[in-house]
Amino acid sequence: MLSSVRFRWGVSVTRKYSKARSSAALKALSKVEVGQVMDFTSDFPVVIEKASGAAVIDVDGNRYLDMTSFFGAALVGHRNPVVLGAIRRQLGRLLHGMGDVHPPAVKAKFLSKLAKRMPAPDYKGLLSLNGSDAVETALKFATAATKKAGIIAFKGAYHGLTGGALEVTWNPVFRSQFQSTLAGRGRFVPYPTDHETAAKVLEKVEQIASSGEVGAIIIEPILGRGGIKVPPPGFLSDLAKLAARHNLVFITDEIYCGAGRTGTYLASDIEGLAPDVICLGKALGGGMPLSACMMRPWVADAVHGASHEAVHTSTFLGHPIACAAGLGVMQALDKGLAGRAAQIGGLITNKAQEWQQKYPVVLEIRGRGAMIGIEMAPGVASQVVAIALRKGVMVLTEGVSNETLALMPPLVITDRELNRALNIIESAIVESQKSLIIT
């Protein structure tokens, strides 16, 4: 397949798409990596060699525009120069610290800058490496604050796959093989996307809260892996008020939608909330493993050290390189990138609305800022992902049945690159629609 793509690395190139090296590397990897990690066919995936800005190159030299930010982490672009500069400076000083004993200086700097972005001045944070870690922290501290194990969570929610987080991750695919280890802490209610459902969900939540068995509510302000779903205006505020009335810890999981992805620093900022706990990850470290659990004092102070031990900590807590990268991310956002999310969202939404008029397989457009989901007829989104890859665009699906095409580009993507990527995605939609009609 020949296609012409313009990238920042080099001018417009016409190339032949090849997968020889990727295929060989995938075969070799499959011999040494646990099987369930990666599912590969002759078409998908590719093995990545390098990435810069919104451009990616695989080991065969094929070039792609990135509409995924690599699971959302490269929000400020791959190898953003500001982030790279911060990492390089830190590399010259300290590679690894002693997080909870002799903390690296950069940890304090990072945490105080992050705390300033929180919706109230009294948040305290605990750093970790992955989103799941931040959720573990949130659930442990919430339990310590309320002494109650039950947690109200939402159908479709994804909060991570470690033991505690799995209690509130909904999809049975992730849970069923470990069911015997789960304590059944999650009480799942529907994630509402309209006012009518929202009213019913609030009633249900009120009912569960009144049982006295739950101590917390955890919600993604925009449901990410569950299909990029946005709750109706006012729902998050109503939920927060309900939590406060019942002394429940109100936890927002902003790991996917937060840290500048949707046009405000936190996705819940548009409702003016100050949740008891806010989990951040993915984009926070600009590609370095970094997550944070930010807590109001009544939760943050509920766990205390005992017998000279920090009772919730880890070896790499406050990793200096990740903290330096995190400072770089905030600097990059402040240098003008923050405003880009809304522009990107506008461009994608306009284009997706045109598609909705033209192609019956395009069912619904959802999301905010640089986090837009396009729900498609069954089977189509996955085909679009595979076809777009061959044509030079990396895009992924979200949703329990992979029904939603998730458009999550890095904020550094130019309008030209974005339009190019959208045109390629459109041609992939046309192609997959044709194959649907034939079969």
Ligand SMILES: Cc1ncc(COP(=O)(O)O)c(C=O)c1O
């Ligand atoms: C909302 C949300 N929470 C938590 C997680 C888990 O993060 P991680 O995969 O870094 O452990 C994810 C990952 O996709 C997520 O989207």
